[in-house]
Amino acid sequence: MTVQPIRLFGDPVLRTPADPVVDFDAELRKLVADLTDTMREQNGAGLAAPQLGVGLRVFTFDVDDVLGHLVNPVLEFPDSEEQDGPEGCLSIPGLYFDTKRRLNVVAKGFTAFGDPVQIVGTGLMARCVQHETDHLDGVLFLDRLDAEGRKEAMKAIRQADWYDASAPPTVKLSPHLSDPFGLGR
């Protein structure tokens, strides 16, 4: 069990959809232990495997004294009620923005031993489960903000002391521009 470094915003692994877990083995249980230790050390409410650079559909949570994990989660929403409130992310440290989420969620998945398990969450637990499942799809909570909120968030991120401007989020040049800067002409 080891505390691992957390990947920060700008790292492409946070934008890569994770693969379903196939082998419920000792390696998976070590991953869950690492996620748990790292999450608790950072006082986080949740942590997803891609945040440790591992592309597997696993996350841990620690909400209202309920500590646990979920493998291969599938979310169901029992109603259409919403909540709005501050949300943060250990990969975007120190910044919180009001984010709309569903109020109630049922998350079905498996334990690290392959046993089926279900989490019925409301409020903060529901928010956490949605946030962490988003991570497994390469989605960050910034993506859930409206255009104005996202602009404000990006400004705050660029000013954050942890933000590495020399390694900005991937910029894709058009494949049709073989010499985009015109240097070879």
Ligand SMILES: [Zn+2]
């Ligand atoms: Zn997060």
